[in-house]
Amino acid sequence: MSFPTLESQRFVLTQMSEADIDDLFLLFSNPQVVRYYDLDTFSERQQAVKLLNLLETRYNNGTGIRWAIRQRDTHEFLGTCGYNSWNEKMHNATIGYDVKSAHWGKGIATESVGTIIAAGFQGKLTCGPLHRIQADTIPGNIASERVLRKLGFKEEGTRRDCAYFKASYHDLKCFAVLKPEFNHY
Numbered sequence: 384m385s386f387p388t389l390e391s392q393r394f395v396l397t398q399m400s401e402a403d404i405d406d407l408f409l410l411f412s413n414p415q416v417v418r419y420y421d422l423d424t425f426s427e428r429q430q431a432v433k434l435l436n437l438l439e440t441r442y443n444n445g446t447g448i449r450w451a452i453r454q455r456d457t458h459e460f461l462g463t464c465g466y467n468s469w470n471e472k473m474h475n476a477t478i479g480y481d482v483k484s485a486h487w488g489k490g491i492a493t494e495s496v497g498t499i500i501a502a503g504f505q506g507k508l509t510c511g512p513l514h515r516i517q518a519d520t521i522p523g524n525i526a527s528e529r530v531l532r533k534l535g536f537k538e539e540g541t542r543r544d545c546a547y548f549k550a551s552y553h554d555l556k557c558f559a560v561l562k563p564e565f566n567h568y
Contacts, residue, residue: 386442387507389450391498394491396450396464399435403451406460407431415484419521421548438465445471445509452482452495461486464495466503466510475515476503480530492530500534504562514562519546519555528558536560 386398399407408431410416414424425431441447449465462482469476478499482491506512518536520527528538536558544552 386448387502389498389502390455391494393455394461394495394498395453395455395458396495396498397453399438399449399451399463401435403460404428404431404435406451407434407463410460410462410481410483413484416481419524419527420481421546423549441467448508449479450495450499452491461491462495464492464499466499466508469510469513471511474511474513475517476510476513477517477519479518480527487526492527493533496530497534500560500565504565515559517557517559519557521553522556528556531558531560534560535564537564 388398389396405428408425408428411420411422411431411434412425417424422434438447438449441449447466447468449463449467451463452461453459454461460483462480464480465478466476467479478496480492480496500516502508503510503513503516518527518531519542520531522541537560539557539559542555542557545555546553
């Protein structure tokens with residue numbers, strides 16, 4: 384199956400390529416963007432190359448998929464979103480997303496993530512039809528929680544010291560949406 388291109392009202396979600404390395408570097412070299420992320424702030428372009436290779440490997444191995452979020456009319460790179468992992472047997476997956484800070488507050492994440500969720504629930508992806516989609520946030524990431532709640536996700540609880548990155552343990556708040564609960568606008 385070829386990499387699926389998805390479209391929303393304002394955005395086109397496409398496969399990333401080497402042409403996106405500089406944009407990936409810009410995105411993840413911003414400390415505000417990676418504040419709640421399990422990535423260190425990028426300091427050199429090679430880190431973006433490694434990330435692109437990791438995302439390509441996940442897709443090629445059938446364990447995840449990540450799209451570039453592009454403005455429909457200009458094709459400007461605005462961020463990324465995708466499935467960090469999925470379990471085809473269990474019909475569930477975990478999502479993630481990020482947007483350049485200059486574009487925060489414009490509904491980009493909500494619209495783009497809503498598009499990938501709809502595709503997942505409709506069985507349009509290589510993982511087969513999904514029934515449950517999960518997202519984890521670090522406590523304090525109010526903007527990300529707002530995106531999830533708009534899309535029908537419910538907070539299920541906090542897993543204490545569940546993640547280790549940036550030299551410390553972090554609680555993770557678990558959010559999930561089931562196919563019948565999904566509010567796609």
